[in-house]
Amino acid sequence: MLQQTQVKTVVPYYEAFMERFPDVESLAAAPLEDVLSRWSGLGYYRRARQLHAAAVAVVERGGFPTSSAELESLPGIGPYTAAAVASMAFGEAVPVLDGNVERLLCRRLALAEDPKRSAVRRRLLQEAAQLLSLQRPGDSNQAMMELGALVCRPQQPACDTCPLSQGCRGRELGAEQFPPPRKRRNVERSRLAVVVAERQGSVLLFKRSSNEALMAGLWELPTIPLHTKETMEQSLAATYGGAWSIGSLEQVVRHSITHRSLQLVVHRGTFTAGDSVAEGPEATWADARARENLALSSMVAKSLRSYERAMQERAAEADVGLRRVKKLMEAPAGSPRNGR
DNA sequence: GAGTCGTGGCA
DNA sequence: TTGCCAAGACT
Known part of the structure; x- marks a missing residue:
């Protein structure tokens, strides 16, 4: 639900969803129609289909995969979600790279390139791995995302209160110019x-x-x-x-x-x-x-x-x-x- | 690599 | 009113 969707939007859907489908077995056993109806209004409906398919796969294999590599083989789970679940639920030391962390790291490294490019992405992941706490990877990942969302925000970043301002190259140059603005598409x-x-x-x-x-x-x-x-x-x-x-x-x-x-x-x-x-x-x-x-x-x-x-x-x-x-x-x- | 998918909040 | 963007994944 949180893929490309803000927490505030998700919360009521999440609660209703968990009440209707309290565990993976009930989700897997439910008709897709029911899953979609509980997803109504949340958007990106492919996620609902994939979540249902993932639940079926988990039940068939007899339990949740616990490594990020295995998690990523489930439908709807890509690099970000696999790393998030593996680190938070199972303590695996893998860094997450969501939109917030991506922006934060682009600024930290003063990278004026499109962070979606694979070469840039690799560099960001490398930096994220450097910053990751191996003792508490889940908390560390969440902290980075929160830091990006609340401090290193898209506009008017609060560099003065940032705990990572020490090694930040972007701060000296003007953090807001990183990453470069995306190409905009015509409506x-x-x-x-x-x-x-x-x-x-x-x-x-x-x-x-x-x-x-x-x-x-x-x-x-x-x-x-x-x-x-x-x-x-x-x-x-x-x-x-x-x-x-x-x-x-x-x-x-x-x-x-x-x-x-x-x-x-x-x-x-x-x-x-x-x-x-x-x-x-x-x-x-x-x-x-x-x-x-x-x-x-x-x-x-x-x-x-x-x-x-x-x-x-x-x-x-x-x-x-x-x-x-x-x-x-x-x-x-x-x-x-x-x-x- | 680029295009696509929903919706709501906010400036 | 308009454009941008968010705890991305898939084709």
Whole structure:
């Protein structure tokens, strides 16, 4: 969970996850669907699949591997995670190199090169090994990561309070210039139509196939690109089968996925199953309770919240209108109206 | 080696 | 509003 994700974000997911899957056996025995649903909203869903696969592998081999080399053979466990687990759980003297330590060491060595390059990486690992406490490698690794996160932070590093400022070459030259800024990628912008089809309090969802690159295996609201020659109804039928009609209600929701910036136009719509529906992706009608146990992305959850808010506002307006009408009808016939 | 994958916080 | 980035791994 902590891979590329901040601790603060992870904590609530971690606690709920551990309650649902208290040990490796329960995780291995659980359907992937359940694992994904507990991962909903955390992102990088491949991690959930790999964690599940790793649990299966651990149970099959009869226990956890205890060396960093063996750990790294498990799905989803790379150099960082293998070193972190091996050092913290099993006391192996291997250094971790996460984003924080990487930055700290680049500054310490005043390396003005891209730390992702393998040659630079080797140099950083060598330095990390030098600094590692062989008596307490787990604590030592955690201390380095904390130091990077809290003291040798990306902007405005607190060099004055740094316990490693002694041998730091970057401090003299201006720590902030190391490592060099990454090449930035251009953001791809797009507009999508998202359709909420309601039926007796349930919403129509489709399952993304497991080999999709993006959010594989998660449930999605029917979604189509905007600005096509086809009408929305045609696009929806082609993608999801059935027959569609689109209502007037629409809400705009913004969402960003790594290098993409999405404008989601959430529509209300209706869906009628036709002969072609069997050819579309797996579908389900899910009410609010059912949705709790489905794997939804944050993008879908956000769209649904926006839709529900809009519907509540519309209902409130309708209620006010109804009261006005009632009031008029209750007034004595032929009585003068306001302002006349 | 470079591209990709989600999301939320923050400046 | 926009861009950057985080306890990375995999293709």
